[in-house]
Amino acid sequence: MSVGEEEWARDRAWFGQDGAPAPGPLSRQFAELTRTLLDVSPTAGGVLKLVVGAAAALVPDADLVSVTLRDADGTFHTPVETDPVAERLDQVQYDHGEGPCVESARPDGPAVGWSQDLKRDPRWPVFGPAAARHGYHSVLASALLPDARPPRLSGALNIYSRTPGAFDAHAVDVALLLATHASLALAQTQAVAAAQLESAHLRRAVDSRDVIGQAKGILMQRRGISAEEAFDVLRRASQDLNVKLADLARTLASRHTEVDLPASEA
The missing domain is CATH 1.10.10.10 (Winged helix-like DNA-binding domain superfamily/Winged helix DNA-binding domain)
Structure with a gap:
């Protein structure tokens, strides 16, 4: 279930106030996600599945969610998605080198990229119309940076919506928070794996x-x-x-x- 505007407004109003009432559903879900991600020795795949599931639940109008990861050789792949269509839309971006997923997944890319009208967005002449033909008109991608060391492996959390104009500032906030959670959890997972090795x-x-x-x-x-x-x-x-x-x-x-x-x- 997506978190609505009222819950958003309440959570944002309560944030940082002394003697505030109990946190709303958004805060509770983020707290639960944090506890889960900090569980004992999570796997990278497990972390990504949790974050993708959280994005589908927390971002209003999120119809598809996926994760892009950038390999050491600069190529991209989609290890986790909620529907095969998401992987196909990601692949269009990989094949043509355009779109918010590949842009945010690059180490020097933007922290967030999105479009409210993919069919008419001039930035991505191949990807945008292709996504619209599949029935998806809005996209939001936020950067994952789980490794600050060379070759700085990176990625992006990708959210697609059938609704034009779906993603506003609130959705961007949630996506950035989720990407931050995922980056920290992946970094911890990699550190655990390295220590085990x-x-x-x-x-x-x-x-x-x-x-x-x-x-x-x-x-x-x-x-x-x-x-x-x-x-x-x-x-x-x-x-x-x-x-x-x-x-x-x-x-x-x-x-x-x-x-x-x-x-x-x-």
């Missing part, structure tokens, strides 16, 4: 070090050689057999009664 890498490194130590101990005990000599045996065997050192050490540690390695050359 780093943790997994460190665990693999520790595991490799441990198993190499085990293999060295086996060779030292078996051959009466030093730790340096044992490592040299492992290193040379790894090169000769074209097998990763950690994999070779793991095999020797787990099957030391069956496996032996050639002695290190002087």
Whole structure:
């Protein structure tokens, strides 16, 4: 259900007032969205689905909602949408390099772009009439900036309406707030994913070090050689057999009664 003008007016009037009455439906829905987005380890796809659903519910006259993401090579794609028609309208913009979705999704693009009459909008001579032929006459796109580091991956939250003149200043406010929520949640998701990858890498490194130590101990005990000599045996065997050192050490540690390695050359 869309939030109407009365709810908007009440929420905006209450904002920042001391001793204000309980928040209206718009404030409650944003608070609930914030709590959900800050849930434990959300996935990027989950974040985008939540934001797209919130846009469909919170922006009056929103008939289609999608998300544009810009890849590192500068190409665009639509990972989440409420209807396949939204993806088709996005693709027209990608193919012709025009429209508010691709403009807002560029790192140097505007924070928001919209049109109240796509059929007659001179800025997008291909996309505008194409959207109108599908029955959509208004569009609103707000920028997503989940990554401030190079290559500055970016995107846009896209909202389409069948109603001419659908999106006013209130709708722009909501779209910008939703895009901000999405950007922050995506940045958090990427940080969690990066931390998990780093943790997994460190665990693999520790595991490799441990198993190499085990293999060295086996060779030292078996051959009466030093730790340096044992490592040299492992290193040379790894090169000769074209097998990763950690994999070779793991095999020797787990099957030391069956496996032996050639002695290190002087």
